[in-house]
Amino acid sequence: MPSKILNVGLIGFGLSGRYFHSPFLSTNPNFKIKTVVERSKNEAQEFDPSIGNARSVEELLSDEEIDLVFICTPNDTHFEYAMDALQNGKHVVIEKPFSATEEEARELVKVAGEKGLILTAYQNRRWDSDFLTIQKLLGEGKLGDIIEYECRYDRYREAVAGSWKERAVPVGGNVYNLGPHLIDQALVLFGEPETVTADIRIVRPNSEIDDYFDIRLGYPDKSVIVKSSLMVYENKLRYVLHGTKGSFIKGGLDPQEETLRQNVLPTEKPWGVEPEDRWGTLYSEAFTGIVESEAGDYMPFYQNVYDAIVNGAELAVKPEEVLRTCRVIDLAFQSSNEKKVLAY
Structure with missing residues (x-):
């Protein structure tokens, strides 16, 4: 058994959340998908009945047991949701695009650094x-x-x-x-x-x-x-x-x-x-x-995120690499x- 299991929250359960993240997170013993934000549907429970449902981002981020949040929502929401997650002490993985601009990306990287949180982009x-x-x-x-x-x-x-x-x-x-x-x-x-x-x-x-x-x-x-x-x-x-x-x-x-x-x-x-x-x-x-x-x-992307959070390993997709793509x-x-x- 892993020394620590990370509780994961997914914001969104479309193509990204359902077909990319959930299969890997659910089969890696280092993670547990605890909650998925779906405003009206219950598709996460169809994938795995043990997954909890949140009807709002605020509900998910208020859960102190959530360690790591994946942002899997339309592009223009990535910055707002990622910033809210960081402000609530969550480690964050953002789907592409990481943000609308390099300036926004730098704001996120700065806050993550100040709070000692892992922040990366899903460059699968x-x-x-x-x-x-x-x-x-x-x-x-x-x-x-x-x-x-x-x-x-x-x-x-x-x-x-x-x-x-x-x-x-x-x-x-x-x-x-x-x-x-x-x-x-x-x-x-x-x-x-x-x-x-x-x-x-x-x-x-x-x-x-x-x-x-x-x-x-x-x-x-x-x-x-x-x-x-x-x-x-x-x-x-x-x-x-x-x-x-x-x-x-x-x-x-x-x-x-x-x-x-x-x-x-x-x-x-x-x-x-x-x-x-x-x-x-x-x-x-x-x-x-x-x-x-x-x-x-x-x-290996998911395992690296785990190792960075739990064991202090170097991120495979580093913040400075994310910034250069945004630039x-x-x-x-x-x-x-x-x-x-x-x-x-």
Whole structure:
């Protein structure tokens, strides 16, 4: 048995709370999902009858037994709810986007530091199959020095759905939705850029949100591009890397989300294994052929949060890393609006 079990509260039980967080928290013996905020529904109890229900954020945060809060609500509420949770002495994990601006993010980080609380962002895509594979290839020097890196996360959604994610709401749009994943991955690989240049636009008929972005991070020795469009019918391509020793091209998505959506728990083995048709291809003088993907697994994120809170371990997704992603997003919007290359 763990030395301490952390009581967790989830604010929201949509896609994120139900299909990402709950399966991992419920199968890790270090955590207990104590309460979920649902204003009118009882879907958390359908997932696990032992989970308590709170009808308001205030009710959840007033519970002194709650140690850790996950913010799984619409984007424009993240700052307010996270600040309230910190002020109530709770450790906090915030879904992407972490906040609307770098300034808001810095406020949250400052309060967490003053109160000695753990605060981090849910950058689960660091534990995707494809990204782990790329990190391994780079670590082994298979591509040499990277000259060009491009990561895409495209979808085809011609019909504008009724979701709040498709409405012109504060902190809405595709940059806030998918941008944090792609930007964080690039910064993990290559560190802070010198410049940020972006083209953010609406490409779908009748769309209310930015549904296309091309964000370029400037480095002295490489080109780093992260892109997303919701108007790509053939959206298989994910990564293209060119280096001094070879190239790596990969398509397909990590299988964990689709598996979780089928109500399969991460205790099912094998977990996070990509089908062979999603494996990438390495092209080099030393070897040209298919590279088997590493297995993806989001559980290390949760275990790291536990170890940081209980054992004083270093966070995997550090506050300073969260801040740099927020900064790039701010600069991307400014660059696109002003049609300028901006210094980071």
